[in-house]
Amino acid sequence: MTNNDIKEALSRSYLATIVHRCGHKFGSFTFDHGVDLTIQEQGTRSVPGGGIRFLQSGRSIDCQLKATTEDQITVSTGVIKYSLNNKNYNDLIYRRDTNSKPIVLILFILPQDDSHWVECYQDRMISQKHLYWYSIPKSAQIATNENSKTTIEISDANVINLNTMPTLFDQIDALTSTP
Amino acid sequence: MSSIELYRTVINFLEKTGWSHQGSNEYYMYYKPPADMGFDEKYQLNVPIRFAATDYNESINFIASVVADIYESTPDQLFYDVTDYGSILKRDAVYFKLASKELRLNDHSVNTIHVITVLNNLIKSYENYIKISFRNLFSNKYRDIKKTIRAANRLLEVSPLRIVDLEYQSFSFGVSVDTVMGKDAIAREDVSRWRDASLSQYSAEVLNADFYSREGIDHIKSRFTPEERKAIYEPIFKAINSNDYYLSLTDNEYRPKRRLNQIPRSTEIEIIPPNTKIDESLRDINYYTVVVTVDRSTNAKKGAVTIPRKVLEDDLFTKPIESVEIDYIVDNYKVIRFQQPLKVGLDSDQNGFLLWNLEQFDLSVTAQSIAEARSELTSSILKYYRLWKQGGSDFEQLEDYERAASFFSENVIQE
Numbered sequence: 001m002t003n004n005d006i007k008e009a010l011s012r013s014y015l016a017t018i019v020h021r022c023g024h025k026f027g028s029f030t031f032d033h034g035v036d037l038t039i040q041e042q043g044t045r046s047v048p049g050g051g052i053r054f055l056q057s058g059r060s061i062d063c064q065l066k067a068t069t070e071d072q073i074t075v076s077t078g079v080i081k082y083s084l085n086n087k088n089y090n091d092l093i094y095r096r097d098t099n100s101k102p103i104v105l106i107l108f109i110l111p112q113d114d115s116h117w118v119e120c121y122q123d124r125m126i127s128q129k130h131l132y133w134y135s136i137p138k139s140a141q142i143a144t145n146e147n148s149k150t151t152i153e154i155s156d157a158n159v160i161n162l163n164t165m166p167t168l169f170d171q172i173d174a175l176t177s178t179p
Numbered sequence: 180m181s182s183i184e185l186y187r188t189v190i191n192f193l194e195k196t197g198w199s200h201q202g203s204n205e206y207y208m209y210y211k212p213p214a215d216m217g218f219d220e221k222y223q224l225n226v227p228i229r230f231a232a233t234d235y236n237e238s239i240n241f242i243a244s245v246v247a248d249i250y251e252s253t254p255d256q257l258f259y260d261v262t263d264y265g266s267i268l269k270r271d272a273v274y275f276k277l278a279s280k281e282l283r284l285n286d287h288s289v290n291t292i293h294v295i296t297v298l299n300n301l302i303k304s305y306e307n308y309i310k311i312s313f314r315n316l317f318s319n320k321y322r323d324i325k326k327t328i329r330a331a332n333r334l335l336e337v338s339p340l341r342i343v344d345l346e347y348q349s350f351s352f353g354v355s356v357d358t359v360m361g362k363d364a365i366a367r368e369d370v371s372r373w374r375d376a377s378l379s380q381y382s383a384e385v386l387n388a389d390f391y392s393r394e395g396i397d398h399i400k401s402r403f404t405p406e407e408r409k410a411i412y413e414p415i416f417k418a419i420n421s422n423d424y425y426l427s428l429t430d431n432e433y434r435p436k437r438r439l440n441q442i443p444r445s446t447e448i449e450i451i452p453p454n455t456k457i458d459e460s461l462r463d464i465n466y467y468t469v470v471v472t473v474d475r476s477t478n479a480k481k482g483a484v485t486i487p488r489k490v491l492e493d494d495l496f497t498k499p500i501e502s503v504e505i506d507y508i509v510d511n512y513k514v515i516r517f518q519q520p521l522k523v524g525l526d527s528d529q530n531g532f533l534l535w536n537l538e539q540f541d542l543s544v545t546a547q548s549i550a551e552a553r554s555e556l557t558s559s560i561l562k563y564y565r566l567w568k569q570g571g572s573d574f575e576q577l578e579d580y581e582r583a584a585s586f587f588s589e590n591v592i593q594e
Binding site for chain 1: 204205206207216217218219222224225227229231232233234235237238239241242245246248249369
């Protein structure tokens, strides 16, 4: 596998670990339409007799995954800047306008030193480092030069971890209400 | 059923069963469940309403399945009270009508050969569309292309096209994909859901394709490679382009919706350029031993044995195999027998070609047909045998000689 393939595979594993630990489903449930992966929310309801039934809530998040290293991003106060290929940028705009639900970009930022990407010890494994989500604004327009890049700004509040994952579906839902 | 109809059906069901509408935006209508259903207070169901979205069909079908799951049912049973197998198939069928062009036939009845032509080509086109679409969508889920094609063939085995309705007078019929049976045989949930939509996708992309405008032709060309177009569209062109009958798409009461007009020759050539090769990678090569009877009292020297595929899979005396053993060869009319046989591994490669492996000589032959594979393998074995007989004097062939010697010197028992 090339380094890019490895980064992509690690980004899926990292996201899958967080999603599964929070009790949701993760995978390719849709086909085509420019979606890499979908996170499906799982919920519960009480049933007669005191039991609980697990079921799909009906909410899901369509994602495109990108993986990069720390030297490829710039961090300012409250914002992470990343240069996205215009082809991918335009793809997000196209999907924003033609998909039935919002699509988000999930950016996995790995350490620059690849020896720190995954570390294995006797009693634990560490996978680094940060996962953020980004939604293309409604005001964004198609970039005309597909061979160039557009810098996107990701709020550092959009971090995805075990604490924020439970509210991610609410955050994405809120996007649909934003004018 | 269209996705809009399904949307209306879901909304009607929710409102009928006490769900309350909470509001909407450009993406969703929000519904809260009845209080006694045991959901968390914050829970609400998002019903998609971006009807023009490219993935709307999948989204509304997903929500329909979520609602059905809440009520521990299936969408068919919950929304339509449909449990009858035939009714489910008829509901999603595509309907055709054949009418003869012969003016002397008042009832426009068609010749049986024309019915056979249409049905055979429809099946071929549909099956190739399924294999190609399955490969393009799901190949990253399987280890290699061979396994992908095998999974697609397995899907076709449990989901054949069925005639679900028939009208003799005008010869009209409805075909549907069996999406009821075989669910247990499909391991992947995404494949199962794709199967449910496969006939409507085929209908949209192939039967209702726009062959008459620049945009339509360009879209077809962008969607599939020339080899894929040959596999999918060539049979349909054969079904449509007849001087003997008209072929039309109809509704489920056989009222004509659209006549499938003849495809201009220039369009055929543009969609399937001359000399486009057959997509061999769609082949799924399997090997069997089978018992056949031959009447040697006849004087016929030539003849083909036809073995129906169903017999291959059901017959007690038929076995799938992965290798064969060769315990003799013939060199210049002399039979050379071996103590230990040569083992030939039988396989196929990613491109749908036969791939036979001779382990003892570290040798593989690739061929398109059995005859070609047998010929190549036999001449390779003979080459090694003759090399061994000559001795190892040629330095350039020393490695091959050593391989040949390690087998033949120990195993030749009769010359």
